[in-house]
Amino acid sequence: METFDIIIAGGGPAGLSAATELSKTHSVLVLEKKVPGTTSATWYTYADRVAEHSLEEAVAFSSDHLHFVAPSYKHDMKDCCVVLDHNKVMQIWLQRAKNNGALIHHECFKDYKKESDGVVVTTDKGQYRAKLLIDATGRSKIVEQNKLVRRVDAWVIYGARIQVPSLERPTRIEYYPLNDDNNTYVGVHPYNDTxxxxxIFKGQNNTFGNPSDLKKQFEDVLQSEFPNAEIIQPLAGSIPSGILKKYALDNVIFWGAAGMLNPDGCGMGFNEILRQVKPFSAEITRTFKANRLDQKALDRVAKSLRDIETMHFQRIIGAFSLYFIKSEGKWDGGVRWLNAMGDLSKYWMRNEMSLEWIRTATLKLHKAVPFKESIKMIPPNELLFITEQLIRFSFSAFAFNIKKLFLFWKPAK
Ligand SMILES: Cc1cc2nc3c(=O)[nH]c(=O)nc-3n(C[C@H](O)[C@H](O)[C@H](O)COP(=O)(O)OP(=O)(O)OC[C@H]3O[C@@H](n4cnc5c(N)ncnc54)[C@H](O)[C@@H]3O)c2cc1C
Known part of the structure; x- marks a missing residue:
């Protein structure tokens, strides 16, 4: 039986980016059930993150802002945004991983069995042995079989890359409501004038969602907005976020969408993969060297990628923003909330939040939403969690300030 250091199940952006990094120091096999190097997703991201991964040749479009439109408000999120040609990105990673010696097989991962020193992986074509299995299958069977999901929400997406004689809407990265009551929005990631x-996408609670539910709605909106469009490539999927009971098992770690890496309501899955793939791979290499691939050590790796204060803040903000959502329509509410944060909003979308930022953003939010009213809007099932987290947050903010005081305090000579 062929043996590898690492088998990666799933050759999506999470699997291929990790294969690119990890194949520099380990023997790696990637198993992808569709044609390797392809995807049905599309990504906007940031120029600095693209530069960090030398993906510049895959940039299709650049802009200095993301444009959020709502019925009564709009928000220009100033940042160095880019739209990537998703097909090119996948090909670049595929080639880099191969050049480093990784094997990429068009093969479907079926199951695995734990052995004393690793795992035996079964596919539709055979069996392989590895010390570590990285599950990057997007929606993981292992997670579901072991009932590891504690909570899941998802952005569910259906659309296409299209060609039209000329784009009537301005060529910019844009999000606008399709049906506010139905919580459905439109996303535009342009390449050029044609x-x-x-x-279209929809936020759904307590489910991974089903993209094909949105197919009919997408076809209708495409017909009305771009009657002469030619579909070049259908795009569909979902971006789950949430919490797992465990982010790893012995010799297995969940990565990318399988590990619900996307923080609640922001960051977006691909962006978070770009942000985390280098630290993730470095941590995997370290645990490998220490020969610690047990559940506890791997869970620590996964948790090192998730800032607990940030994750909790996302959920608190999610509940607070209901104030806007319930009072003025969902999309208006969300955009008002972004406006309240002003130029700081980009750190929320990037998921680059320091404790300092959280404090400032919370104060700005409270200027726009009276505290008494926002408290009333918190759903009863979140009340306990939010109270607990606010106490935790106050303690860590207090500890942060005390630490700062000591750092600047110089004893008199
Ligand atoms: C239309 C669309 C637009 C998006 N826009 C953005 C955006 O602008 N910015 C952003 O940051 N994110 C965006 N996302 C989200 C982002 O694409 C996902 O978060 C990201 O694709 C997750 O990557 P992943 O590799 O973890 O999972 P996936 O992309 O789901 O990849 C999983 C891979 O595993 C393979 N696989 C599954 N099961 C098996 C098996 N049993 N054996 C072998 N292979 C298997 C699948 O075929 C797939 O290739 C968008 C998603 C969609 C669909």
């Missing part, structure tokens, strides 16, 4: 990724 080509764009165009999709």
């Amino acid at each position: 080509e764009t990724n165009f999709y």
Whole structure:
């Protein structure tokens, strides 16, 4: 039986980016059930993150802002944003991983069995042995079989890359409501004057969602907005976020969407993969060297990628923003909330939040929403969690200030 250091199940952006990094120091096999190096997703991201991964040649479009439109408000999120040609990104990673010696097989991962010193992986074509299995299958069977999901929400997306004689809407990265009551929005990721990724998406609680539920709605909106569009490539999927009971098992770690890496309501899955793939791979290499691939050690690796204060803040903010959502319509509410944060909003979307930022953003939010009213809007099932987290947050903010005081305090000579 062929043996590898690492088998990666799933050759999506999470699997291929990790394969690119990890194949520099380990023997790696990637198993992808579809044609390796392809995807049905599309990504906007940031120029600095693209530069960090030397993906510049895959940039299709650049802009200095993301444009959020709502019925009564709009928000220009100033940042160095880019739209990537998703097909090119996948090909670049595929080639880099191969050049480093990784094997990429068009093969479907079926199951695995734990052995004393690793795992035996079964596919539709055979069996392989490895010390570590990285589950990057997007929606993981292992997670579901072991009932590891504690809570899941998802952005569910259906759309296409389209070509039109000329784009009538301005060519910019844009999000606008399709049906506010139905919580459905439109996303535009342009390439140029005649080509764009165009999709609709919907936030859903307590489910991974089903993209094909949105197919009919997408076809209708495409017909009304771009009657002459030619579909170049269908795009569909979902971006789960939430909490797992465990982010790893002995010799297995969940990565990317399988590990619900996307923080609640922001960051977006691909962006978070770009942000975390280098630290993730470095931590995996370290645990490998220490020969610690047990559940506890791997869970620590996964948790090192998730700032607990930030994750909790996302959920608190989610509940607070209900104030806007319930009072003025969902999309208006969300955009008002972004406006309240002003130029700081980009750190929320990037998921780059320091404790300092959280404090400032919370104060700004309270200027826009009276505290008494926002408290009333918190759903009863979140009340306990939010109270607990606010106490935790106050303690850590207090500890942070005390630490700062000591750092600046110089004893008199
Ligand atoms: C239309 C669309 C637009 C998006 N826009 C953005 C955006 O602008 N910015 C952003 O940051 N994120 C965006 N996302 C989200 C982002 O694409 C996902 O978060 C990201 O794709 C998750 O990557 P992943 O590799 O973890 O999972 P996936 O992309 O789901 O990849 C999983 C891979 O595993 C393979 N696989 C599954 N099961 C098996 C098996 N049993 N054996 C072998 N292979 C298997 C699948 O075929 C797939 O290739 C968008 C998603 C969609 C669909």
